[in-house]
Amino acid sequence: xxxxxxxxxxxxxxxxxxxxxxxxxxxxxxxxxxxxxxxxxxxxxxxxxxxxxxxxxxxxxxxxxxxxxxxxxxxxxxxxxxxxxxxxxxxxxxxxxxxxxxxxxxxxxxxxxxxxxxxxxxxxxxxxxxxxxxxxxxxxxxxxxxxxxxxxxxxxxxxxxxxxxxxxxxxxxxxxxxxxxxxxxxxxxxxxxxxxxxxxxxxxxxxxxxxxxxxxxxxxxxxxxxxx
Numbered sequence: 488x489x490x491x492x493x494x495x496x497x498x499x500x501x502x503x504x505x506x507x508x509x510x511x512x513x514x515x516x517x518x519x520x521x522x523x524x525x526x527x528x529x530x531x532x533x534x535x536x537x538x539x540x541x542x543x544x545x546x547x548x549x550x551x552x553x554x555x556x557x558x559x560x561x562x563x564x565x566x567x568x569x570x571x572x573x574x575x576x577x578x579x580x581x582x583x584x585x586x587x588x589x590x591x592x593x594x595x596x597x598x599x600x601x602x603x604x605x606x607x608x609x610x611x612x613x614x615x616x617x618x619x620x621x622x623x624x625x626x627x628x629x630x631x632x633x634x635x636x637x638x639x640x641x642x643x644x645x646x647x648x649x650x651x652x653x654x655x656x657x658x659x660x661x662x663x664x665x666x667x668x669x670x671x672x673x674x675x676x677x678x679x680x681x682x683x684x685x686x687x688x689x690x691x692x693x694x695x696x697x698x699x700x701x702x703x704x705x706x707x708x709x710x711x712x713x714x715x
Contacts, residue, residue: 508565508572518562522554524686528679532671557694560701567704574625575653575700579693582618582654583661589613603665606658615654622650645707652703653696660695664688 507513530540530547537543564572590610598606626646664687668676677685 504576505573508561508576509569514562514565518558521558521690522551525554525557525690526551528676528685528687529667532667532673532676535673536671553694557690557698560698563701564697564704567708571704574622575649575697576693578618578621578649578653579657579696581621582614582657582696583692585617586610586614586654586658589617599662602662602669606662611654611658614658615651618654619647619650622646622653648703649700652699656699657692657696660692663695664691 507517526547529550530543533543533546534540537546561572564575586606587610590605590607590613593613594607594609596608597604598608598611623646629646664676668674675684676687679685
């Protein structure tokens with residue numbers, strides 16, 4: 488069972504990114520550091536598998552491009568709506584925490600046990616339901632308060648799919664990273680955050696959910712009138 492102190496530290500790491508999203512200079516720095524750190528961590532993981540620095544570096548190049556795509560998606564959402572970006576990030580945190588505790592409390596059926604033995608089907612379903620309810624609740628609140636400075640037309644209708652996109656792609660990201668770690672024979676991507684693992688361990692689910700959410704919003708802006 489995860490201790491209360493570890494949970495608090497986990498939240499501190501998660502919310503510690505907020506200044507980097509809000510302050511322009513820090514965000515510009517983030518756009519450079521995120522792809523580089525992701526690339527370096529992935530190269531180190533691969534080196535443990537292939538025992539060759541050159542091969543590991545070459546094979547890690549896709550992670551550099553993935554980091555660039557992730558930051559491009561983050562930048563797009565930030566420019567479109569800071570409120571929307573923060574809701575997606577917070578929704579991802581809710582998805583992770585609910586999956587953890589519902590899985591611990593009610594989980595009986597393993598979910599991809601060879602990749603991530605601690606995950607359960609009950610946790611995944613519970614995460615999906617709770618995150619969907621969160622986005623539905625937020626949509627109703629914003630429409631009730633008539634907060635339409637960012638969105639127009641039916642905000643609630645367009646917001647609800649994010650309640651499914653965020654947990655589904657977040658879980659996918661977590662599983663993909665777990666698969667890579669198992670292939671490389673490592674428990675964590677690094678020890679930069681101590682017991683909380685490495686940088687990739689912190690952004691695995693958020694990166695996938697943010698890229699998927701940005702893709703969804705881009706579709707809406709091109710084919711609907713979701714955003715002003």
